[in-house]
Amino acid sequence: MLRPIRRTFGKAIQRRSMFTIPAEHSERVTGLQFKIVDSTLREGEQYDTCNFSTQDRVFIAKMLDKLGVDYIEMLNPVASAQAFNDCRALSDLHMERAKILTHVRCDMRDVTAAVESGVHGVNMYMATSEILVAHSHKKGIDEILRLAEKAITYVLNHGLECRFSCEDTFRSDMEDVLKVYRGVSEMGVHRVGIADTVGIATPLETYRVVRTVREAIPDSVGIEFHAHNDTGCCLANAMMAIEAGATHIDTTVLGIGERNGIVPLGAFLARMYTLNKDEAMRRFNLKLINSLDKYVSTASQVSIPFNNCVTGRGAFTHKAGVHTKAVMSNPSAYEVLSPADFGVQRRVNITNRITGWNAIKARAVALQLEIPDDQIQVATTMIKNLADTQQITNDQIDQVLISLAAGPRVSAASFVQFKTEDDSTSPLLREAAVQAASAVKAYQQALAQAAISKIPPIIDARPFKIMRLSGHLFDKEALNKTMDICVDSPCDFDLLNVKCAKRNEDESYAELKLLSKDVLDIDGTVEAIQELLLEVGGCVLSDITESESVPH
Numbered sequence: 001m002l003r004p005i006r007r008t009f010g011k012a013i014q015r016r017s018m019f020t021i022p023a024e025h026s027e028r029v030t031g032l033q034f035k036i037v038d039s040t041l042r043e044g045e046q047y048d049t050c051n052f053s054t055q056d057r058v059f060i061a062k063m064l065d066k067l068g069v070d071y072i073e074m075l076n077p078v079a080s081a082q083a084f085n086d087c088r089a090l091s092d093l094h095m096e097r098a099k100i101l102t103h104v105r106c107d108m109r110d111v112t113a114a115v116e117s118g119v120h121g122v123n124m125y126m127a128t129s130e131i132l133v134a135h136s137h138k139k140g141i142d143e144i145l146r147l148a149e150k151a152i153t154y155v156l157n158h159g160l161e162c163r164f165s166c167e168d169t170f171r172s173d174m175e176d177v178l179k180v181y182r183g184v185s186e187m188g189v190h191r192v193g194i195a196d197t198v199g200i201a202t203p204l205e206t207y208r209v210v211r212t213v214r215e216a217i218p219d220s221v222g223i224e225f226h227a228h229n230d231t232g233c234c235l236a237n238a239m240m241a242i243e244a245g246a247t248h249i250d251t252t253v254l255g256i257g258e259r260n261g262i263v264p265l266g267a268f269l270a271r272m273y274t275l276n277k278d279e280a281m282r283r284f285n286l287k288l289i290n291s292l293d294k295y296v297s298t299a300s301q302v303s304i305p306f307n308n309c310v311t312g313r314g315a316f317t318h319k320a321g322v323h324t325k326a327v328m329s330n331p332s333a334y335e336v337l338s339p340a341d342f343g344v345q346r347r348v349n350i351t352n353r354i355t356g357w358n359a360i361k362a363r364a365v366a367l368q369l370e371i372p373d374d375q376i377q378v379a380t381t382m383i384k385n386l387a388d389t390q391q392i393t394n395d396q397i398d399q400v401l402i403s404l405a406a407g408p409r410v411s412a413a414s415f416v417q418f419k420t421e422d423d424s425t426s427p428l429l430r431e432a433a434v435q436a437a438s439a440v441k442a443y444q445q446a447l448a449q450a451a452i453s454k455i456p457p458i459i460d461a462r463p464f465k466i467m468r469l470s471g472h473l474f475d476k477e478a479l480n481k482t483m484d485i486c487v488d489s490p491c492d493f494d495l496l497n498v499k500c501a502k503r504n505e506d507e508s509y510a511e512l513k514l515l516s517k518d519v520l521d522i523d524g525t526v527e528a529i530q531e532l533l534l535e536v537g538g539c540v541l542s543d544i545t546e547s548e549s550v551p552h
Contacts, residue, residue: 019207019208019211019244021204021207022243025243025275026243028242028243028245029239029242029243029275030275030276031276031279032272032275032276032279032280032283033242033247034242034246034247034248034249035070035071035247035248035249036068036069036070036071036248036249036251036265036268037069037070037071037072037073037101037123037224037248037249037250037251038064038069038071038072038073038098038250038251038252038253038265039073039103039226039250039251039252039257039262040060040064040072040251040252040253040256040265040296041057041060041061041072041073041074041075041090042073042074042075042076042102042103043073043103043250043252043256043257043258043261043262044252044253044256044257044261044296044300045075046257046258047256047257047258047261047300047302049300049301049302050256050299050300050301050302051300052299052300053299054082054085054086054089056299057074057086057089057090058089058090058093059295060253060292060295060296060299061090061093061095061098061100062093062095063288063291063292063295064098064253064292065093065095065096065097065098066096066285066288067265067284067285067286067288067289067292068097068283068284068285069097069098069251069265070097070098070099070248071098071099071100071101071121071248072090072095072098072099072100072101073101073102073103073123073250074086074087074090074100074101074102074103074119075087075102075103076102076103076104076105076110076113076114077102077104077110077113077114077116077117077119078104078109078110078113084113084116084117087100087102087114087117087118087119088117088118091117091118091119091120092118099120099121099161100119100120100121101119101120101121101122101123101161101163102114102117102119102121102122102123103123103124103125104122104123104124104125105124105125105126106124106125106126106144106147106148106151106164107147107151108150108151108154110124111124111151111154111155112154114155115154115155115158115160119160120160120161121160121161121162121163121190122155122160122161122162122163123163123165123193123224124148124151124152124155124162124163124164124165125164125165125166125167125193125195126139126144126147126148126164126165126166126167127166127167127168128141128144128166128167128168128169128172128173128176128177128180129167129168129169129171129172130171130172130173131168131171132167132168132171132197141176141179141180144180145179145180145183145184148164148180148183148184148187149183149184149187152164152184152187152188152189153187156187156188161190161191162188162189162190162191163189163190163191163192163193163222163224164180164181164184164189164191164192164193165192165193165194165195165224165226166180166181166192166193166194166195167195167197168195168197168198169193169194169195169196169197169209170195170196170197170198170200170201170205170209171197171198171200174209174212177213178212178213178216181213181216181217182216182217185217185218185221189221190221190222191221191222191223191224191247191248192213192217192221192222192223192224193223193224193225193226194209194210194213194223194224194225194226194241194246195225195226196225196226196227196228196234196237197226197228198228198230199227199228199229199230199231199233199234199259199260200230200231201227201233201237202233202237203233203236203237203239203240204240206225206227206233206237206240206241206244207240207241207243207244208244209244210223210225210240210241210244210245210246211244211245213245214244214245214246222247222248223241223245223246223247223248224246224247224248224249224250225237225238225241225242225246225248225249225250226250226262227241227250227262227263228257228258228259228260228261228262229255229260229261229262229263230259230260234255234261234262234263235263235264235267235268235271238263238268239271249263249268250262250263251263251264251265251268252264252265253265253266253292253293253296254266254293254296254297254300254302254304254308255267256296256300256302264308264309265289265292266289266292266293266308266309266310266311267308267309267310269284269286269289270309270310270337270342271309273286273337273341274336274337277341281341286341286342286343287341287342287343288343289310289311289342289343290310290311290342290343290344291343293308293310293311294311310337310342310344311344315337315339315344316335316337316339316344316345316346317346318334318346318359331346355380355383355384355387356380357373357376357377357380360376360379360380360383360397360401361373361376363397363398363401364376364401364404364405367398367401367402369401369402369404369405370405371401371404371405374441374444375404375444375447375448376404378441378444378445378448379400379401379404379448379451379452382445382448382449382452383397383400383452386452386455390457390458391458392455396455399451399454399455400448400451400452400454400455403447403450403451403454404447404448404451407447460515462492462515462516462517463515463516463517463518463519463522464513464514464515464516464522464545465513465514465522465526465543465545466496466511466512466513466514466543466544466545467511467512467513467514467526467529467541467542467543467544468509468510468511468512468541468542468543468544469482469509469510469511469512469529469533469539469540469541470507470508470509470510470539470540470542471507471508471509471533471538471539471540472507472508472538472539473508473509473510473539474500474501474508477536478532478533478536478538478539479498479508479510481532481536482510482512482529482532482533483495485525485528485529485532486512486514486525489514489521489524489525489528490516490518490521490525491514491515491516491521491522491525492514492515492516493512493513493514493515494512494513494515495510495511495512496511496512496513497509497510497511498510498511511544514526526541526543529541
């Protein structure tokens with residue numbers, strides 16, 4: 001009978017000492033006193049759609065070396081003949097900085113192959129948590145140490161670096177972990193590895209475990225930290241690991257890896273940039289992150305997330321009027337990273353309902369167009385209103401601005417100015433000036449309307465159907481499951497209208513528009529929804545395409 005797998009290390013730590021989390025970052029963090037072990041070519045290849053070719057591995061390795069990582073971890077050479085050959089090929093590249101490692105089981109067959117492949121170091125591991133031991137090697141701690149000694153001695157005798165990891169460290173008994181790490185330290189390993197194999201650790205637990213290990217082994221022995229991102233804590237955990245004494249951090253490009261992956265290289269470097277910009281830029285070629293992310297994205301068939309640090313579409317995009325005005329006058333107002341330092345560009349979105357006139361003005365200046373401010377303000381209001389009803393492109397905004405610049409430059413604000421209330425200007429002249437300013441504003445509105453009216457409505461000529469779902473859509477989760485079908489289908493879709501019943505016994509309805517170049521895709525999706533509703537019961541699907549006058 002296995003003990004509960006949750007937090008078997010807690011009491012062991014408490015029996016030693018209670019650690020105080022530092023109030024400020026230590027020199028280990030702010031001084032960037034760590035080495036990066038990038039595992040894109042090992043951990044990254046464990047991602048679902050990733051299958052790098054030899055050419056991919058060579059290119060990625062050279063890019064990682066130029067970026068400034070310290071180690072590049074490769075697949076186990078016994079995985080395939082190609083894996084062995086690629087370990088050798090990368091080891092023969094004579095990198096400027098990076099050393100080539102391979103990740104293997106603590107098994108002499110793996111270790112022997114690793115040494116023969118020509119790599120510079122061997123990262124070996126063996127499970128120590130009860131749940132993994134029970135489902136893998138089924139060996140006790142003493143037997144693990146006996147096997148480790150044989151493997152470690154073999155690696156060291158061949159002049160290679162050696163790391164030993166307790167797989168699933170955070171679900172292992174801490175007494176066992178410390179016994180193993182003390183033992184392998186005496187055997188001469190260069191590093192021990194602390195692995196959050198299933199992403200279960202919190203930042204506080206990471207600090208305590210790493211600190212406990214740090215105090216239990218000699219300072220000459222490094223600590224490599226491997227954090228999975230199943231619960232979204234990998235980057236924070238990596239930071240806390242360094243704070244507690246870790247010397248090496250495992251990363252991958254885009255964070256790809258088994259399940260939710262591990263620490264993303266770009267995000268990790270961005271975090272360090274905020275703590276010590278000068279050292280980060282001296283040590284790492286940060287401008288390579290963009291092209292490296294894009295290459296790995298393509299090669300591994302992984303889309304770059306919109307919120308990916310540095311290279312995501314949203315990373316340096318500003319939309320809200322208050323934000324765009326501030327960032328154009330002082331970028332640091334809303335940017336903690338400088339896009340230029342990372343080889344990417346800032347993007348100001350001016351084609352939306354919450355854009356500000358300062359952003360539109362900045363675009364006019366970039367196009368070298370002279371347009372009065374109050375004319376831009378009038379046009380901005382109309383652009384925002386149009387964005388409520390249809391999509392607008394940057395090119396279309398540019399055309400509006402060019403049209404405005406081509407018209408007469410008149411400004412209601414500067415048509416006539418009065419100094420003070422006791423100005424000698426006669427009431428008659430004042431009234432005339434007000435009327436003139438009003439006329440100028442009306443002209444500006446007409447000019448803007450004429451320019452904006454040239455923006456054509458977006459017409460989607462694809463076949464479509466409009467379907468109405470009615471019945472108990474929510475208490476039976478019929479609408480939720482219908483949306484799942486639409487998302488997985490080859491069709492595009494819009495949810496046009498939803499009416500929610502106020503009482504459970506009343507019926508709700510939703511209107512859904514399905515679009516596709518292929519009518520068969522639409523029919524197939526409708527059929528799938530019908531099958532779902534028959535299974536759920538209490539819901540009806542109707543085709544209302546002909547009866548609804550919905551803009552297309």
